[in-house]
Amino acid sequence: MNFHLRIWRQADPEASGFFQEIEACDIPAEASFLEMLDIVNNRLIEEKKIPVAFDSDCREGICGTCSMVINGVPQGPGRGAACQVYMRSFKNGDSITIEPFRVKAFPIIKDLIVKRAAYDRIIQAGGFITEHTGGAPDAATTLISKKIADQAMDAAACIGCGACAAACPNSSAMLFVGAKVTHLSLMPQGQPERRERALAMVDAMDEEGFGNCSNYYACEAVCPASISASVIATLNREYVRATVIP
Amino acid sequence: MTALDAKIPPGPLEEKWRRFKENVPLIGPANKRKFNIIVVGSGLAGASTAATLAEQGYHVDCFCFHDSPRRAHSIAAQGGINASKNYQNDGDSIWRLFYDTIKGGDFRSREANVYRLAEVSQSIIDQCVSQGVPFAREYGGQLANRSFGGAQVSRTFYARGQTGQQLLLGAYSSLNHEIKNGRVTMHTNSEMLDLVVVESHAKGIIVRNLISGEITRHAADAVILATGGYSNAYYLSTNARGCNATAVWRAYKRGALFANPCFTQIHPTCIPVGGDYQAKLTLMSESLRNDGRVWVPKKKGDQRAPQNIPEEERDYYLERKYPAYGNLAPRDISSRSAKEVCDEGRGVGPGGLGVYLDFQDAIERLGKETIQERYGNLFEMYENITGENAYTRPMRIFPALHYTMGGLWVDYHLMSNLPGLFVLGEANFSDHGANRLGASALMQGLADGYFVIPYTLGAYLSSQFGKKPKTTLLEFEEAEKRVRARLNSLLEVKGSLSSTHFHRELGILLWEKCGMERSARSLQEALHEIPKLRKRFWNEVSIPGSGASLNKALEAAGRVADFLELGELMCRDALMREESCGGHFRSEYQSADGEAVRNDELFSFVQSWQYQGEESEPTLIQEPLNYEFVHPSTRNYK
Numbered sequence: 001m002n003f004h005l006r007i008w009r010q011a012d013p014e015a016s017g018f019f020q021e022i023e024a025c026d027i028p029a030e031a032s033f034l035e036m037l038d039i040v041n042n043r044l045i046e047e048k049k050i051p052v053a054f055d056s057d058c059r060e061g062i063c064g065t066c067s068m069v070i071n072g073v074p075q076g077p078g079r080g081a082a083c084q085v086y087m088r089s090f091k092n093g094d095s096i097t098i099e100p101f102r103v104k105a106f107p108i109i110k111d112l113i114v115k116r117a118a119y120d121r122i123i124q125a126g127g128f129i130t131e132h133t134g135g136a137p138d139a140a141t142t143l144i145s146k147k148i149a150d151q152a153m154d155a156a157a158c159i160g161c162g163a164c165a166a167a168c169p170n171s172s173a174m175l176f177v178g179a180k181v182t183h184l185s186l187m188p189q190g191q192p193e194r195r196e197r198a199l200a201m202v203d204a205m206d207e208e209g210f211g212n213c214s215n216y217y218a219c220e221a222v223c224p225a226s227i228s229a230s231v232i233a234t235l236n237r238e239y240v241r242a243t244v245i246p
Numbered sequence: 247m248t249a250l251d252a253k254i255p256p257g258p259l260e261e262k263w264r265r266f267k268e269n270v271p272l273i274g275p276a277n278k279r280k281f282n283i284i285v286v287g288s289g290l291a292g293a294s295t296a297a298t299l300a301e302q303g304y305h306v307d308c309f310c311f312h313d314s315p316r317r318a319h320s321i322a323a324q325g326g327i328n329a330s331k332n333y334q335n336d337g338d339s340i341w342r343l344f345y346d347t348i349k350g351g352d353f354r355s356r357e358a359n360v361y362r363l364a365e366v367s368q369s370i371i372d373q374c375v376s377q378g379v380p381f382a383r384e385y386g387g388q389l390a391n392r393s394f395g396g397a398q399v400s401r402t403f404y405a406r407g408q409t410g411q412q413l414l415l416g417a418y419s420s421l422n423h424e425i426k427n428g429r430v431t432m433h434t435n436s437e438m439l440d441l442v443v444v445e446s447h448a449k450g451i452i453v454r455n456l457i458s459g460e461i462t463r464h465a466a467d468a469v470i471l472a473t474g475g476y477s478n479a480y481y482l483s484t485n486a487r488g489c490n491a492t493a494v495w496r497a498y499k500r501g502a503l504f505a506n507p508c509f510t511q512i513h514p515t516c517i518p519v520g521g522d523y524q525a526k527l528t529l530m531s532e533s534l535r536n537d538g539r540v541w542v543p544k545k546k547g548d549q550r551a552p553q554n555i556p557e558e559e560r561d562y563y564l565e566r567k568y569p570a571y572g573n574l575a576p577r578d579i580s581s582r583s584a585k586e587v588c589d590e591g592r593g594v595g596p597g598g599l600g601v602y603l604d605f606q607d608a609i610e611r612l613g614k615e616t617i618q619e620r621y622g623n624l625f626e627m628y629e630n631i632t633g634e635n636a637y638t639r640p641m642r643i644f645p646a647l648h649y650t651m652g653g654l655w656v657d658y659h660l661m662s663n664l665p666g667l668f669v670l671g672e673a674n675f676s677d678h679g680a681n682r683l684g685a686s687a688l689m690q691g692l693a694d695g696y697f698v699i700p701y702t703l704g705a706y707l708s709s710q711f712g713k714k715p716k717t718t719l720l721e722f723e724e725a726e727k728r729v730r731a732r733l734n735s736l737l738e739v740k741g742s743l744s745s746t747h748f749h750r751e752l753g754i755l756l757w758e759k760c761g762m763e764r765s766a767r768s769l770q771e772a773l774h775e776i777p778k779l780r781k782r783f784w785n786e787v788s789i790p791g792s793g794a795s796l797n798k799a800l801e802a803a804g805r806v807a808d809f810l811e812l813g814e815l816m817c818r819d820a821l822m823r824e825e826s827c828g829g830h831f832r833s834e835y836q837s838a839d840g841e842a843v844r845n846d847e848l849f850s851f852v853q854s855w856q857y858q859g860e861e862s863e864p865t866l867i868q869e870p871l872n873y874e875f876v877h878p879s880t881r882n883y884k
Contacts, residue, residue: 012795031523032631038525038746045744045799050790053798057312057486058322059526060627062411065317084630109457110796117434120314124426128419129378133298133696134369136376140333143387152380153405156412160316187378 001027001092005040007052008099013107019097022052033076033085034059034066037098053111059083061224064159067166068112069099074166074222081161081224101166105173105209116162118208119176125204126197127180129189142188155182157225164219164227170211175219177205178231181238195245198238250503250854250869253657254358259875260340263362266658267701271708278303281707282714284451284466286438286493288315288421290414290688291671292472294695297420300429302700307464308421308430309453311437311488311801316418319474319486320691323410324531324624326394326402327374327688329367334391338399340364345876346397347686350576351651351679352828352844353878354509354852356871358658359676366697367689371403373696377416381405393574394533394684402685407531407623413688417695437801438493439729441469441500441667444721448497448667449714452722452729456801459794463717463726467710468666468703471497472695475650475672477510479809479816480761481753483647484516484529490805491812494654494673502662503655503854503867505675507812508820511682511829512762513648514580517631518600522750527646528631530603530624532684535573537608537617538641540564540580542601546591552602552640563587571883578681578829578842579883581645585762586840588644595642604640645762649687651678651829652819655854655869659702660694666706670694675852680828733793736803741786745803748783752806752813755779760817765833769821773814780810815855815864822866825849846878 003024010017027036034056041051057065061081070076076085090096098112106114144152156179164175181198184190190197213232220229255266273281281304285296288310296308312318330343344364348355371389375381381403382390394402405412424430435456442450442463450465476491477483498504515535517528541560548555563583565572575583584601587593594600609617614637618625625636632642653675660668660676671691678686715721759772783806791797826835826842827849835843852869 028521028523030520032525035523035525039523041799042744042746045788045790046742048740048742048788048790051799053796055313057317057488058319059487060322060528062322062408063317063319063486065312078630079626080630084627086630086633088633113796115457116313120316120422120432120434123419124422128423129376130423131373131376131420133294133301133373133420133700136369136372139331139371139375139381139389142375144383145387146383146385149380149383152378153382153408153412156380156405156415157408159411160314183380184378187380189376189378 001029001087003027003036003090004093004095006095006097007111009052009111010108011110013109017108027087029088031087032059032083033070033087034083036087053113055113056083062159064161066161067101067114067116069101069166071097074101074163075161075224079224079226081159084224101162103162103165103171105165105171106162114162119160119162119173121208122173122177122201122204123180126193126200127184129184130193144188148186152183152186155179155186155227155231158227159225161224163222163224165210167218167222168211169216169218170214172213172219173205173208173210174213174232174235175223175227175229177201178235179227182231182234185234185238194238195242198235198242202239250655250663250867251657252356252869253659254356255658259357259361262358263365270701270705273704273707275303279305280711281305281467282307284309284464284469285472286451286470287318287472287474287673288312289318289320289472289474289671290417290691291695292318293414293417293421294692295470295472295670295699296430297417297424298696298700299703300424300427306424306430307433307466309433309436309438311435311456313434315421315432315434316415318414319489320414320688321411322486323688324407324529325533326392326404326409326685327370327413328394328401328685329371329403329689330364330401331368331371333389334400336399338401342399343367343401347677347683348679348876349879349881350683351681352881353679353846353850353873354506354827354871355677355679357873357875362698363677363690363693366693369697370689370692374413374416377419379405379412379416392533393536397683407533407621410688413692417692439496439804440725441497442722442725443500443664444715444719447665450717450722452725454729457796459797461726461729463722465715465717465722467707467714468668470668470670470699471654471673472670473673475653476809476812477647477650479752479813480647480756481749482519482524482527484513484527487526490808492805492808494669495808495812497654497662497667499857500664501857502664502667503856504652504815505655505852505854506652506819507816507855508760508823508830509651509680509828510647510816511577511649511651512581512645514577514584514645515603515643516646517628518595518642518644520596528627529646529648530628530641530643532577534603534621534624537612537620538573538603538605539607540573540601540603542587542592542594548592552594552604561587561592568883575883576681576683578831582762582831584645600642600644602640603643605636606640609637649682651675651680651682655852659705660698661702661706668699668703670699680830733800733804736787736800736807737789737793739784739787739789741788743786743788745787745789745799745806748779748787749806749809751779752776752810756813756816760820763831763833764820766821769817772817773821776810776814776817783807783810818864819853819855823849823853844880850878
């Protein structure tokens with residue numbers, strides 16, 4: 001298959017970027033989107049040209065390293081991360097635009113690579129349960145109903161890729177923050193720090209420059225881990241609860 | 247060099263770890279903060295180590311090459327984590343987990359290490375639950391367990407098909423807590439490119455910042471490597487693209503011993519190779535074998551669609567050959583059996599390199615809903631990649647490189663022969679012998695990080711007060727010079743082929759000559775070919791750009807250069823081990839019915855290699871394995 005690529009090129013954070021036109025020829029239909037880019041890059045390298053810098057690692061959709069926007073959609077068409085997009089979902093001769101996540105809090109490092117340390121810092125603010133290695137009671141002492149465990153797992157499945165913020169017109173990180181707050185506030189172990197966690201994570205999110213949710217649901221639509229936007233409602237409730245209950 | 251001392255504590259097996267803990271020197275709370283520890287890697291072993299040591303009061307510098315510690319490849323582990331909790335009342339115990347692990351490893355690991363692993367496995371589950379890991383639960387709220395590859399008890403804890411993700415996020419959250427507390431300094435996008443040895447102790451590392459290209463020196467009282475395995479030497483494996491052996495390989499070249507490099511594991515249930523564009527292979531969790539039945543057509547070259555092949559014309563070869571274990575036969579045995587039927591021309595799918603994993607019976611027995619509940623995300627993943635629906639048509643699977651049991655040699659303290667250098671998780675060789683059982687990698691990574699290193703580190707540090715060197719020392723300067731020189735020589739090749747080209751060639755070579763089946767002949771051929779390939783790499787590789795900023799081609803080429811050396815050591819090791827055991831199957835050493843023939847009389851030892859410089863062959867140092875408590879039997883899963 002042949003494709004006409006328009007790829008964002010930007011040498012470093014300060015450089016002004018531009019779209020470069022690259023032809024991707026003779027691409028097997030079974031190849032994944034990133035394998036298509038691998039092929040393009042290997043050709044560039046062999047022509048002694050600078051390859052397109054993009055991030056990826058596990059290529060199974062779980063590590064969350066992918067950070068590209070394909071034809072305007074963060075993480076590309078279909079469910080899953082960009083690494084789960086296959087060329088057979090395009091038509092031969094298609095033009096494909098590839099650019100990095102556009103979020104102020106995720107500065108562009110090079111080409112399609114952005115820095116998402118803001119998400120780590122939000123977790124550092126409170127996305128944990130304080131415990132002490134070796135001091136835990138036997139795991140069987142706390143019963144957790146299957147329903148609660150399943151709901152917590154649904155939220156905990158977040159891969160931290162940042163597509164939610166990239167899709168949101170407000171660059172809101174509330175799906176990401178809501179997922180962690182929902183996961184931990186459902187677990188009995190998460191109760192002691194429930195209040196402080198919600199307050200600290202929301203503060204951190206604001207400090208990083210992410211916007212607020214105004215119910216576009218774009219985050220839910222692109223989330224590769226299928227996190228439900230209901231976690232944002234939970235986050236709002238947890239935040240209100242934390243501000244009214246001392 | 248004198249014989250290796252594994253420092254195994256004396257006494258009965260059940261008492262060793264307790265006695266060790268009671269007698270090991272302690273570092274007082276006021277002194278811990280005087281020590282600075284380097285942890286390289288932020289997967290299960292690295293993150294759990296960094297978090298736990300920081301919590302105890304040490305200052306930790308943690309390095310990872312990813313943009314965030316949460317991206318380490320532990321995140322992709324699907325199936326589960328073993329623990330000898332016996333919550334199911336099905337006869338499990340520490341002894342059974344120990345025995346299953348040591349037997350599964352084909353009696354090529356240390357009794358004391360494996361027993362300790364089985365012992366601390368229980369605390370891991372407690373620890374993870376207290377962190378809020380959402381393990382699967384029964385309706386009554388109890389923790390759910392399943393049986394997993396090769397086990398006759400249900401001792402595997404899981405979080406859907408994302409156990410690795412949830413365990414890593416647990417460790418990552420603790421790590422983040424310590425970063426916030428200021429006790430861990432996290433260095434992301436940082437790749438270790440050399441180990442610094444001062445007066446024969448490991449005391450620092452040289453790091454390249456992958457964004458700025460800056461090279462920096464870091465000194466510490468001890469260096470802990472938790473950098474994972476080297477499956478990517480084979481190019482195609484289930485490992486993430488970035489997984490590499492650079493940290494352990496550079497440590498080897500500074501004097502750390504590399505143990506059992508030929509012990510590599512091939513996972514039986516991966517999605518088959520599609521074509522040469524392919525960048526990696528995707529694992530389908532082994533848990534699928536709990537309900538799926540493996541088969542191929544009885545007839546060679548049968549091109550019919552699977553649903554058109556009647557029951558009596560199917561060969562459920564694992565059930566036929568291993569009635570007791572059936573589809574749950576250990577990984578090495580399942581993988582080799584798949585290769586056998588494909589070699590016979592009975593493989594399915596493109597190129598005949600695949601076997602069926604069929605859920606029809608399970609769906610009829612349990613209903614589609616139950617199967618969906620158990621494996622929904624895996625079926626989805628399979629459909630996304632192959633475009634086939636596994637609810638109506640059997641999956642096609644084929645073995646792929648998945649895990650490496652070999653790694654840097656460590657003693658009972660998890661310290662290498664270089665004092666001050668500790669190696670944890672998949673990066674060491676210690677617990678899985680010649681074959682790892684399913685759901686045991688997560689267990690080992692977390693055991694090492696949460697429960698072993700916090701005790702054993704003190705034994706070393708108690709003699710190291712005030713010995714942290716300054717980074718202005720000559721040793722640091724020289725190491726930095728070496729790193730810069732190597733990067734420059736890579737950039738100066740200015741050839742015309744990408745490093746992927748050579749990596750793929752190395753992978754094919756290793757897969758064919760040092761893969762599921764090896765022979766003296768194939769290994770000698772590989773030993774002849776690899777140096778030639780390496781030479782071509784150093785003459786023909788193309789790396790556009792410079793080292794002064796982000797350059798993925800430079801990163802990749804540096805890793806391939808190391809794999810090109812490590813691959814040779816793997817073949818050398820495989821050639822020396824004239825027996826078949828676990829993942830190491832030498833075609834010369836098999837029984838009449840094709841089963842592995844182990845040779846305990848001549849090869850019951852750890853085979854460790856010591857680097858002797860570019861021009862010389864490495865020397866072999868053996869650590870005999872003494873079985874005091876179990877009798878090495880022939881593995882029989884029939």
